[in-house]
Amino acid sequence: MTKDKLIAIANEFGSPVYVYDAEKIVSQYQRLTNAFKSVKHLKINYAVKALSNLSILKLFNSLGSGIDTVSIQEVNLGLAAGFKPEQIIFTPNGVSLAEIEEASKLGVQINIDNLSILEQFGTKYPSIPVCIRINPHVMAGGNSNISVGHIDSKFGISIHQIPHLMRIVENTKMRINGIHMHTGSDILDIDVFLYASEILFDTAKQFKNLEFIDFGSGFKVAYREGDIETNVEELGKRLTRKFNDFCKAYGKELTLAFEPGKFLVSEAGIFLAEVNAVKQTTSTVFAQVDSGFNHLIRPMFYGSHHDIINISNPKGRERFYTVVGYICETDTFGNNRRINEINEGDILAFKNAGAYCFSMASNYNSRYRPAEVLWYNDKAHLIRKRETFDDILKNQIEINFQKQKEAAISK
Template sequence: MQSKDLLQLAEQFGSPIYVYDAEKIQSQYNRLTKAFSKVDKLRINYAMKALSNVAILQLLKDMGAGLDTVSIQEVLLGLHAGYAPEKIFYTPNGVSLEEIEEVNAMGVQINIDNLSILEQFGTKHPNVPVCIRINPHVMAGGNTNISVGHIDSKFGISIHQLPHLVRIVENTKMNIVGIHMHTGSDILDIEVFLYAAEILFDAAKNFKNLEFLDFGSGFKVPYKKDDIETDIEELGKKLSKRFNAFCTEYGKELTLIFEPGKFLVSEAGFFLAKVNVVKQTTSTVFAGIDSGFNHLIRPMLYGSQHHIENISNPKGKERFYSVVGYICETDTFANNRRISEIKEGDILCFRNAGAYCFSMASNYNSRYKPAEVLWLNGEGHLIRARESFEDLLKNQIPLPIAATV
């Protein structure tokens, strides 16, 4: 997308606003499938927690994607978007047996990540096809909040508990059809990923009726110029060869599954916000925008960097600004960042705003959540209306008059 298109959308739909480029999502999906074209049975399950707008789900469904879900509500959204139950994987963490059983009744593929629930579910439902999430104890990913395969992680069944896991399966006579792992997000070293894959291959040998191996995802995308990213093409060559060899060894052609979220939608997203005020202090120039961490929390939560550009004055002289929000706490998006000269009323564009941005938005300070627009075939389509005061009140119940006397 070009800056003029983004400016036009900000004018048309107001700010702040999220914009997603459909063509970029499609190209990332095609890039991943091409990288693993040597694998006969490949399945891409979009990790919808990254961006769960129904229009985005429909876009990926039309390309052939399945869904990776982590809650019963995400499952319901997926079904609402038109996904067949068998195209939806459900990988919760720390949920009740009752929720898992409710999702199972919908015909969705269950993925269980702890021994207690595994034994309970297997005892009650031995014939249900189940996937097992393994924790390979491999530290991969960026920020510790998104590195989930290490030894102290709450996610998955420890690979060191494999004998116990096998015993539960044998005792309950469960139907295990898949093995799953996810080491974390922002993986830089594909050799670490391949090392974890070997652990998954070894674990898979303990189960004779597998249909698939699910390698999760966590592929890193670039957030700034010359930023390092996961070499998907190199990973495709190496893992495809090893996966095909394992299938031969296993004696059965399995399906290779990935669960990309950020890889598919991060670079497709743009967050546009208007500059409310330019404030000079003794040492800093602040650019205060009509947003805050209620709309985009990643810089504050993860220390992540989003490239910011002034699309109202792209060729202006660069100055140093700290870009901040309007929340009643410190909500700094960038410290002393070089940006083209900013004036009040300018539109700033945050790049890489497609993943874990709107999906983590809130109504903190009773602010409205922004609108979302999909740029498709050279045209902006509103896919979520901006919230209003009525939305804030929708589920609130005031006290009866008598109770306030």
């Protein structure tokens, strides 16, 4: 998308607004599938939590993708988007047995990462196939909040608990059809990923009737010019070789599964916000935009980097700005960034805004969540309306305090 097209979108749909490029999503999906084209059975399950808009899910459905879900609500979103139950894997963490049962009744693939829940589910439903999520105790990923395979992680069943896991399976006679791991996001070193995969293969050998092995995801994308990203092509060559060798030794062609989110949608997203004010202090020039961490929390939550570009003045003289929001908290998007000269009313574009951005948005400070637009077939399509004040009030129930007072007096 050109800067002129982005400006036109901001003018048509207002600011702030999320914009997603369908062509980039498709190309990332094809890049990943091409990297593993030598695997006989490959399944890509898009991680819904990254960006859960219904139109985005329908786009993935049209590509032949499955989906990875972490809540019963995401399962129902997938069904609403046209995915068949067998195209959905349910990989929650810390949910009740009742929620897992609810998902199971819908016919989706269940993935369990807790010994207690595994035993309860296996005892009640031994014939329902279950995938097991293990924790390989391999530290991978960037920020500690997104590294989930380490020894202190709440995710997965420890590889040191495999004997206990096997006893549960034997006692309940439950059916295990998949093994899964996820080490974390922003994986740079594919050797670490491949090391974890060997642990997964060793675990898989202990189950005789597997249908698939799920290697999670966490592939890193570029956040700035010259940034390092996961070499999925190299990973594809090396993991394909290991996987195919494993299948030969196992005596059965299994499905190799992934559940990417950020890799597929991060770079496709751009967040547009208008500059409300430019404020000069003794040492800093602030560009204050009509948004905050209520719309884009990742820089404040993870310390993540999003390139910020002034698309209203792309040829202006570069100056240093600290870009902040309008929330009554410290909500800094970027400190001392070199950006083309900013004036009030300019539109700033935040790159890599496709993953874990709108999906983490809130109504903090009673602000409205923004609109979402999909750029598809060289046209802007509104795929979520901007909220209104009615949305803020929608589920609130007022108490008539005068009536309550009169009732108390009458008693």
